[in-house]
Amino acid sequence: MKLPLSWLRDYVDVELPPAEFAKRVTDAIAEVEGWEVIGEQWDPELVRVAEVLAVDPHPNADRLVLATVNVGDGPKTVVCGAPNVAAGQKVAFATEGAMLIDGHSGKLSKLKLRAIRGVDSAGMVLSEKELGLSDDHEGIIELPGDCAIGAPLVEAIGDVVFDVSTWANRADLLGIHGFAREVAAVTDQPLREPDRSWSESERSAGDFVSVTIEAPDLCRRFTASIIEGIEMGPSPPWMQQRLIRAGMRPINNVVDVTNYVMLETGQPLHAFDYDLVRGAEIRPRRARPGEKLTTLDGIERDLDPDMLMICDGEGPVAVAGIMGGGNSEVSESTKTVLLEVANFHPGSIRRTSTQLRLRSEASLRFEKGIGPDLARYAQDRALHLLEQVAGGRPAAGLVDAFPTPLPSPRITLPAARIEQVLGIPIEASEVRRILIALGFDVTETAGAFEVTPPFWRPDVALPDDVVEELIRIHGYENLPTTVLRGALPEAQPRPLERVREHARSLAAGLGFQEVVSYTLTSGEILSRVVASDDADRAAPLAATNPVASQHTYLRTSLRGSLLSAYAANRHHEDAAMRFFEVGVEYLPTEADLPHERPVLCAVLGGQRLERWERPGPERLDFFDAKGAVESLLSDLGVEGAFAAEGHHAMLPGHSATVSVGDEAVGVVAQVHPDVAASFDIEEPVFLIELWFEPLTRAIPERPDYAPPSRYPEARRDLALLVPADTPASALLDVIRTHRARGVRITADVFDEYRGEGVPAGQKSLALAVRFRADDRTLSEKDVVRVEQGLLRRLEQDLGATLRV
Amino acid sequence: MLSPILVSPLVDSDRKPDTPSNPLEPQSRVAPCEHQTGKVKTSPALHRAFAFGEPLPSARLSRSPTYNFTQPMSTIEAEVDALRTEALEALTQADGEAGREAWRADWLGRKDGRLTLRLRALKDAPPESRAALGKSLNELKATLESELEARRESARADALASLSADAALDVTLPGRPQSLGRLHPVTQTMNDCIDAFAEMGFRVFEGPEVEWSRYNFDAVRIPDDHPARDMWDTIWIDTLIEGERQILLRTHTSPNQIRVMEQTEPPVRVIVPGKCYRQEATDATHEWMLTQIEGLAVDEGVRMSDLKGTLYAFARRLFGEDRRIIFHHSYFPFVEPGVEMAIDCFLCRADGSDCRTCHGTGWIEILGAGMVHPEIIENAGYDSSRYTGFAFGVGIERVAMLRWGIEDIRHFYQNDLRFLRQF
């Protein structure tokens, strides 16, 4: 909302500089987003108010005139090219040296006077553009008639216009008078009322029109007044100036008055041309099926029976509370005006304006909720102004349909509640001062305040609503900082989140960069990584109104996001890259919220960096990915088992399922080169996925512990020949489960070899085997015996032979 | 790790004669470097090991001497003098540590060192000269041992000097790259926020990102036809449940106020981190996917001053101990009273300049907060005359932008390494 300080000052004195005023308003009332100072560059000596005394033709130019002006020190002659200059006007007048906007270049420059077509000019009569008020350079600006001759222009029409953002429940703040009331309360100044007096003619409004509310649930009150003898024309300069500063375009005196009063009071009004209202009757009712109305903006609107219409004897003449119809619009020929000031159900106005996609200044106010009593107030003010600026003669009285006036709510605020909510008490005298300044009625009873909010504050309904009024005006700076007291709630165990966060920091520690991707993706990207027969993932949830089409689907896999990030970064990264993301897969469920399945997804690939920070010849491979998984699981206190298994979008033969105990907990694999290529990745890239739900189940609460052995272990390196398709894990499984004479055997693979010296169809695996007993130092003989037994077992189970 | 300087004597017995035994010849680039940096300390135990080293095989096979002990005293002295001269001369000629070791084996080897054999043969010497001869030979042995040690010490000192001078490193050359990952700046900031509130006893709770509209809106007092809905432009999910559009991407973490209170009894003290979504055009300060942390404390005796104290502690923890905060009036349908909190601008310190962050006001808006609306307390089944509470919501991206001076919110979810690796 635009809030011109000059207008605000009609109702409350404000002496604060703009920055201080803005801060006080923001602290207690509404957020000031900025302000514009009008007339900052107008030198008080050089730019002043003048009166045009006479206008004569220029002797040497048809399109120029000689204006005689008075700036308070005798007549001066000025050459002027404006078509609208006329005797009797108050104008803005500048003399040599004034800083003005150049009409042609648009830049601020110093006025230099020179003879124009042979006639000297004593100064310049200014347009809005030269004053920096608008781009209008066609004619001079005509000042309000009450400007004093010779006064500095900045004093006459200078201003500060604040840009204020108000609240969704406060229609009253969208009226400058309502805003002034708050300023008065905050600055402890008196509030002045606008003049609402008007004189009645003999005929009563009821003789002109009848009002019948047919939908009292949607139309709570409808007042109509009649103004005869309207002289249509432009509104006076002071009114136009205010409308412009408040952000509205002047139209004509009648429409301008309705807008002016709306800006002033927050109550929307609508003027009909009385002679176009058919049947001399007004019927607020629901639209009938198929009804249409062309609104003032020239658009034909399809109406539906949930919408409230203002109808005359024959049909709709306005969409209630939103916009009038073209069929009853005031125009140059209007003689009699029917002025509607009504009150509508806020939700209905909002629904209708949403449906019609038609937001107006009126609907923005109605939908926030306006007290019905404001209608009368606004009628009075508008009639006063119409009498003044449009020569109107109001008929006596109002036609007022107000089926069920609501009683004012009474709120009992226990004094103790103030301290209970805020932590500080507020003195009774301060409570009264604040509430009365805001227009509330307040009486004190034993230990409580009986509060009646004013009609313009339908948002105040509960004791705590009143507490807010008190503390914001009292000042939040008076609220101390204290520390929460009382017992702490019990901690709920959150094992999955603990594992997830642990994994997140481990992944970073293992050299993976965390990324966070948009969770809405495109169907096309998902289809590259999700199997079409994957029931959980192939039919993702879609957004009805995505911000962009590539963000339509809630991802059912993180793989596409990671591969996209990999590909995008490959454009500027030469060497190996490792990324991971922790997120959820949104898996649709029947008639419920989706299952948000937490996963960690990582991708890696590229050439390892050399000492000299250049990519070396060696690429990351499957075992880098697997090693990362092993480290991660190991730090989580478990050991993973890796079984060759194909996965969608992964390269067969280079893909494994990771499991812990009985739970499959993830995937490690090379991304299928075709899939990688679909992301424009032309190098081997590897993927890790860990599923936190089964992983959390598989992690023991405490890791196994055994004290370090006091006895040394014996190590033997063995090279074993096995069929080429025997996985190393098969050997390790046999070794791990082999039991002999209380000797523990553990083993690691440290080499795999095929080629010269190894028969075709076989491979050689080098194992470091360690033997240890818990109760003794093993003798050479013990070790040899156990080793022999182990070798026999390996040969029986797997056909493994010692390579010699 | 030990440097080869100290390791080599210990492995004497396994070493082939042609193994480079000069400890000062750099065998790898690592060892001298470590040595230079003073990581490796000489230990007395390792020095002693020299004396017990096995002789080299070559020395073992070289001779089988016999001695005549019947000479007179002067002859004995002359012979010992000759031995000394020969031995010391040979030591001067000994080249490198290998040469010194061969010399040691030759003269002092335990099995067949020349001096060792002479000492062993003492028992065959005539009793009248045995004592004098023994004394001389033992003196000679001590001399040879100390000379050897002196030689070794000086060689080591020379080598160290050369390592420090001739083999000095260009320390400005690049280090060997290590693989380093980082947490996303939003994660880092979130973790710091969680830590700050956890210190004040807040527990973490999480709720779904895809949410019922009744939780996201109706339950927090934002009915369908209320203009407050304009504060949250919503991305809806295109799935009808019972013929109605009922699910959406949560626009804020506030529905979790309801979820928490439904599940627990007071006292409640939780924070709820998570992603939120807005149907919004993006620009430098607006992003459609964002990360929030919601706070909620409900109990008997929870006051708005506690809210201020809690947020004050948070602000100082995140933005510096000298931060100040202010509340100003605001409106959120689910709190009453409602405020926004601002911190004093730590960038311009309100010097009145054209500060991009605070726009010259000296204050930076950080978060929205307020006292939980009594209707929400009642709807949770708590008695609102007894229980009060506060709630707040922090935008994590905003906090991160302020901390690091990030100028455009759209950087966060582009996943560009050039951005991410700066945090």
Ligand SMILES: [Zn+2]
């Ligand atoms: Zn600043």
